Amino acid sequence: MRVFFWHVHGSWSTAFVQGGHEYFVPVLPDRGPDGRGRAQTYPWPASVKEVTPEDAATLDVDVVVLQRPTEVQHLAAEWLGRIPGRDVPAVYVEHNAPQGAINDMRHPIADRDDITLAHVTSFNALFWDAGTAPTTVIEHGVVDPGLRYSGELPRAGVVINEPCRRWRVTGTDLLDDLGTAAPIDVFGMRSEPLGGADLSQHDMHDALARRRAYLHPVRWTSLGLSLLEAMHLGMPVVAVATTEVPRALPPGYPYASTNPDELKDALRTLIGDHEEARARGKQCRAWARERYGLPRFLRDWDRLLDEVTR
Numbered sequence: 674m675r676v677f678f679w680h681v682h683g684s685w686s687t688a689f690v691q692g693g694h695e696y697f698v699p700v701l702p703d704r705g706p707d708g709r710g711r712a713q714t715y716p717w718p719a720s721v722k723e724v725t726p727e728d729a730a731t732l733d734v735d736v737v738v739l740q741r742p743t744e745v746q747h748l749a750a751e752w753l754g755r756i757p758g759r760d761v762p763a764v765y766v767e768h769n770a771p772q773g774a775i776n777d778m779r780h781p782i783a784d785r786d787d788i789t790l791a792h793v794t795s796f797n798a799l800f801w802d803a804g805t806a807p808t809t810v811i812e813h814g815v816v817d818p819g820l821r822y823s824g825e826l827p828r829a830g831v832v833i834n835e836p837c838r839r840w841r842v843t844g845t846d847l848l849d850d851l852g853t854a855a856p857i858d859v860f861g862m863r864s865e866p867l868g869g870a871d872l873s874q875h876d877m878h879d880a881l882a883r884r885r886a887y888l889h890p891v892r893w894t895s896l897g898l899s900l901l902e903a904m905h906l907g908m909p910v911v912a913v914a915t916t917e918v919p920r921a922l923p924p925g926y927p928y929a930s931t932n933p934d935e936l937k938d939a940l941r942t943l944i945g946d947h948e949e950a951r952a953r954g955k956q957c958r959a960w961a962r963e964r965y966g967l968p969r970f971l972r973d974w975d976r977l978l979d980e981v982t983r
Contacts, residue, residue: 674978677729677753678738680709682768683874684898685793687715688814689738692971694978696721697732699752707748714873729753735982739765739788742781758787762981766791770895770916771801778802789981794895794917809977814970815901817962818875821882822907822954827944828856829911830884832877832899833891836861844890844913847933854937855944857888861899882906885950886943889913890936896921904961909953911939923960928953 674694680686690696700723701708710723724732729752737757739745745765749757757763765788771778782788784804792798792810829851836845836859848857860877872880881887887903889912896917903910912918913936914929922929928939943950 674736674982675732675734676736676738676978677724677732677734677749679707679740679744679748680712681706681740682898683712683715684815684902685766685768685813687712687717687874688816688967688970689974690717690721691816691967692974694720697724697729697734698722699724699726699729701725707743716875726752734761736762736764736978739763740768745782745788758785763788764791764977764981765789766793767797767801768793768895770797770893775800780804780806782806789977791977792895795920796917797895811970811973811977813896813898813901813965814967814973815898815905815961815965816967817905818878818902819905820907820958821878822951822958823883824885824908824947824950824954826883826885828858828884829886829888829940829944830858830860830881830903830908831888831890832861832881832897832903833859834861842891842893844892847890847913850933851888851890851937851940854940855886858884878902878906882908884908885947886911886940888940889918891915891918901961901965904957905965907954907958909943909950910957911936911943921964923956926953926956 676694677697680698698710699708700710704710711717711721737749755761765782778801780801780803782790783806785806790803790806790808793813795810798810833843836843840846887908887910889900889910891897892915912929914931930936
């Protein structure tokens, strides 16, 4: 199958392109948000091809996977010369938790019957109002980075992209208080003001796995893929228990809470007890591989793509 989609979210896209299809991603000279092309810091297979606006105008595709309102509103039609849902089958992937008052959480494609809405978490599906639009949930899948955990450094690691801009959403404001329980190293894009560094995905995973525990302070995202990647690495996690996080952790996992004092206690326990940290890391990895493994994710997407292109 020939699949056209924008490179919007690096980790999700990296998992998505591992399937057995041909993938076409827009590219522009500035590699901005509407034309990033192939990933620069994630390993992508040769089945992913970059297309310019000129290429796209004559490109024969089987399905368009949309991820932003602007793609529905005009970008897809401008690039392909075809209207998603009318002239070419389409799926809209909703990555984000809705913003605003609960009664105003209306999805951009609510009530449309020509585009299937695929949520990445059950939390998203619960909170977004999609009206009568056909809706499904395909939970995240992660390319397994392998068991790398050593935990040799008695510190916590956290991955937050744009931590200052996203501040309360990502729980950046919690780090000073949580940092009284354990030293915290911040990784992710544009994290330099907080002492972090921009690394390739592989190098970041190596650096994270040397930390004793992974901290997930995020208040309001559907589910941060960095949490799932840390679990795949074999890291024990301490997490703010909001949105999809309670379902993403092993049943009965003890180190998730909405109480900052309990989160600090969890950090002290894991940082101070390497054996407990190793045991919880093994528990997290086993659960993550079962629940968020790549084979299940790709099977789910094959099923949906087959359904919408029939």
